[in-house]
Amino acid sequence: MTKFASLLFIAGLAFFLMVVTGLLPLGNSPMLIGNAILDSAKEQVGAANVVTSVVLAYRGLDTLGELSILFAAASAVGLLLTKSSFNKPSKNPTNTEESDSGFVAINGIDLIFPLLLVVGMYIISHGHLTPGGGFQGGVVLAIAFAMRSIVRPRGKSIDHGVVTFIEAFAGLSFIVIGLVALYTQGHFLQPMLDQGHFGSLWSAGTIPLLYLAVGLKVGAELAGLILALNTDEVNI
Amino acid sequence: MNHLILLVVLPLLSAFIIPVVAKHSLTISRLIGPVVLVFILALVVLSWNSVGSNGFAIFLGGFLPPVGIVFYIDHFSLMLSGLIAGMLLIVWPWNSYVAPRQYSLYMLLTAASFGLVLSADLFNLYVFYELLAVATYGLIARQKNPAAAVAALRYLFVSATGSAMLLLGIAIIYTLTGTLNIAHLATMTDQLHGLAGLSAFALIVIGAGVKAEMFLLNTWVPEVYSTIETPLAALLAGLISKLATVLIIRVLLMLFQQSEVLQMLLVVGVFGVISGEMVAWRAKDMLRMLSFSSIAQLGMIFIAFSIAGEVGLWIGLAMMLHHLLVKGGLFLLADKMQGSFDNLRGYAKRSAMAVAIFIIFILSLLGIPPFPGFWIKLMLILNLAEQNNTLYHYAIGFILLATVIEAAYLFKLVRYLFQDEEAATIVSTPKSLTFWYAQIFALVLLVSLAFISPISNRLKDMASQVANPDIYINTILPSHLSGGNP
Amino acid sequence: MLINISIEGLLYFGAISLSLIGLFGLLVSNNVFRMLLALVMFEAGANLILVLSGFRENGIAPIFLADYSGAIMNDPVPQALVLTAIVIGVGIQALALALILRVKKHYKSLDMRVIRSKLEHEIATQANVEPPGSHHAPKQIVRAGEHQ
Incomplete structure (x- = not known):
């Protein structure tokens, strides 16, 4: 009965949403700010990838807010799943060799690991030129560490202190760059520095740094999240 | 004036560094938060006079609107910022068992609250709303009580669904108009007043209504408030719910000022009042009663805002402040006075002071003269009666009915407090910091009695400033009226 | 004219269907992990609708390559917004997963009905009032649409 009522409700909502989207200008929406940004992004920001200009310059505060949300989630998960919040002692087997994933998986991951780091850093550093950037590259970096901790469930793939330090340092540098802009240029997160040669790696001022x-x-937040969820699996 | 962006940036900065600082010195990490809050409070007070009656806009990144994100600062948002900083200082956890990352979450909550109050960009508001939500989930789940994790999970499902709807609403508005700046949207309201625009508004109201404890979206309220520590409950019920209301009101005033929309708000408000009071009447313990009565009060605030124009706005503002003071105070008081009504039997003998404060709060909540609550309720009813619509007149009847129910259960509780026989299980007597704060809240309430007319004049000024979309548009988009296409 | 279905109409249809399937899952499932998966689908649908608002016919990616010759570009703003929204979603999902682990640990169950009645029971016991009904009969407590 509940299911039937829900199905009716969803069907009604579906019809309504279809009608609403029928009223929307599909495929040729007004793009008021979109066109303004496409026209001026080249001079104002100097990044070849306009999406990057929007993410880090026009809507930089959104990005800061989003980093804070990731930080909040990672902090909350860390608080929830640390060992101290569980009264039971961990049933961690003393033999660490037994739970490892075998020769092929471990050595394969060890082989790919440095390559993944290089790919991640490449994606991050070319974010203002090509599709990609901090988020995508950061995920690749986190996955590199996650894979190591998956094949060695008992081993320590990354130190928690290092993760804490990197996340604080990265967040701090984002805000400090913004504050320097506030006190030298007049506005928080205003683009600074020489824009360089358009389309080259050293261009777009502070955008690559951000x-x-x-x-x-x-990378640090996701690695921290995966680490926290992974250590807890042992306890449950 | 651009430095007012520090209101958002400084708490974020401190949240990021607290875990690292804590590795070296726990004491310093404990102090960062309060120091930042005091600094922000000072900043707000010092900038009060330099903000003119037209408000002030900060163009983030130096990009002229509408392309970039804009912050809009007027006396209303400065007052709310001051209240946020003050309230956070009051509920700041000084206990020794608090983990450093919990302080980070409190600072993230602060930053999100400031962002919600100041931002004039729809998507930016969504981002801060989500930051507020995630920080709240973390703080609720971290409570000593293991049931709090369950309450947090159930809250997360309701709230995250609401947030996705909010995002859907923003997506529809963006597709329709191609902009996100609220002032820019306010210049093209005729495009928004179709079916698509109104459904987008409905989605936004559903999304923000979860935190504003709106009718049908408030299943999380009793579970969360009865499992968390009372200072945090005071923060959530007193302040955070108001911020979500402010978000709804800003969008409503600027973009959807239509009588049908206002009537919808009225109906939702009436349902909230009636359902909240009915369930509160059946509650058998303190925290549950306070949570349901908070739902009813938020419903009352929605009724006030449903009156068109400045009048509704200033009554709604006064109600918000009054509810912040009274419900915040009651939750702080409940830090010691919690448990079932049976447990509170004869409490007057143990702490006459606590009971006296409790009675002051509930008299004002009910609207007994001469307490501030009376004047606000009187103004609300008088102005509802003046409306040219029978729907508003029915609302008066419901408000009076709700007041009777409220009086019934509150006085029932008072009778328990004054009974001769004492409860078998001893509830501890109040001696903590929270009790002192509750006393201060009561004192503020009594002192405000002497300044009712200056305060209401101030609120009227603020309301006329907030209710006027022209001021908002002129400040944020100066080029718009001079004819240039921004 | 009946077969005049444009590509963006189809895309919108898919995105709306995805989000509504998610919403339906949230309404009818009782397993908290399934509810989380349904929530993920709902958010994905909302994100798709958002990013579709920047779609232009024959538009190219908004990147000024060296050989750019003035073609129409897609709107860059929704792409940036959806990047933000996706990361926010990931944070919330991770947190929900951690909460589910915690709940499983505490209540030894993933059924929302069981969890809810046990929670009610626990709150009542803490406040020292009579618990609302027996927590062994979860079926009476469930109502439709409580997670809306």
């Missing part, structure tokens, strides 16, 4: 901070922050 994206590096974002990449490190995202």
Whole structure:
């Protein structure tokens, strides 16, 4: 009965939403700010990838807020799943060799690991030129560490203190770059520094620096999340 | 004036560094939060006079609107910022068992609250709303009580669904108009007043209504408030719910000022009042009663805001402040006075002071003269009666009915407090910091009695400033009226 | 004219269907992990609708390459917004997962009905009032649409 009522409700909502989207200008929406940004992004920000200009310059505060949300989630997960919040002692087996994933998986991951780091850093550092950037690269970095901790469930793939330090340092540098802009240029997160040769790696002023901070922050938060969820699995 | 962005940035900065600082010195990490809050409070007070009656806009990144994000600062948002900083200082956890990352979560909550009050960009508001939500989940789940994790999970499901709807509403508005700046949207309201625009508004109200304890979206309220520590409950019920209301009101005033929308708000408010009071009447313990009565009070605030124009706005503002003071005070008081009504039997003998404060709060809540609550309720009823619509007149009847129910259960509780026989299980007597704060809240309430007319004049000024979309548009988009296409 | 279905109409249809399937899952499932998966689908649908608002016919990615010759570009703003929204979603999902682990640990169950009645029971016991009904009969307590 509940299911039937829910199905009716959803069907009604579906019809309503279809009608509403029928009223929307699909495929040729007004794009008021979109066109303004496309026209001026080249001169104002100097990044070849306009999406990056929007993420880090026009809507930089959104990005800061989003990094804070990741930080809040990672902090909350860390608080929830640390060992101290569980009264039971962990049933961690003393033999660490037994739970490992075998020769092929471990050595394969060890082989890929440095390559993944390079790919991640490449994606981050070319965020203002190509599709990609801090978020995507940060996820690749976090996955590199996650894979190591998956094949060695008992081993320590990354130190918690290092993660804490990187996430604080990256967040700090993002805000400090913004504050320097506030006191030298007059506005928080205003683009600074020489824009360089358009389309080259050293261009777009502070944008690559900001994206590096974002990449490190995202990588550290996701690695921290995976680490916390992974250690707890042992306890349950 | 651009430095007022520090209101958002400084708490974020301190949240990021607290865990690292704590590795070296726990004491310093404990002090960072209060120091930042005091600094912000000073900043707010010092900038009060330099903000003119037209408000002030900060263009983030130096990009002229509408392309970038804009912060809009007027006396109303400065007052709310001051209240946020003050309230956070009051509920700041000084206990020794608090983990450093919990302080980080409190600072993130602060930053999100400031962002919600100041931002004039729809998507930016969504981001701060989510930050507020995630920090709240973390703080609720971290409570000593293991049931709090369950309450947090159930709250997360309701709230995250609401947030996705909010995002959907923003997506529809963006597709329709191609902009996100609220002032820019306010210049093209005729495009928004179709079916698509109104459904987007409905989605936004559903999304923000979860935190504003709106009718049908408030299943989380009793579970969360009865499992968390009372200072945090005071923060959530007193302040955070108001911020979500402010979000709804800003969007409503600027973009959807239509009589049908206002009537919808009225109906939702009436349902909230009636359902909240009915369930509160059946509650058998303190925290549950306070949570349901908080739902009813938020419903009353929605009724006030449903009156068109400045009048509704200033009554709603006065109600918000009054509820912040009274419900915040009651939750702080409940730090010691919690448990079932049976347990509170004969409490007057143990702490006459606590009971006296409790009675002051509930008299004002009910609207007994001469307490501030009376004047606010009187103004609300008088102005509802003046409306040219029978729907508003029915609302008066419901408000009076709700007041009777409220009086019935509150006086029932008072009778328990004054009974001769004492409860078998001893509830501890209040001696803590929270009790002192509750006393201060009561004192503020009594002192405000002497300043009712200056305070209401101030609120009227603020309301006329907030209710006027032209001021908002002129300040944020100066080029718009001079004819240039921004 | 009946077969005049445009590509963006189809895309919108898919995105709306995805989000409504998610909403339906949230309404009818009782397993908290399934509810989380349904929530993920709902958010994904909302994100798709958001990013579709920047779609232009024959538009190219908004990147000024060296050989750019003035073609129409897609709107860059929704792409940036959806990047933000996706990361926010990931944070919330991770937190929900941690909460589910905690709940499983505490109540030894993933059934929302069981969890809810045990929670009610626990709150009542803490406040020292009579618990509302027996927590062994979860079926009476459930109502439709309580997670809306």
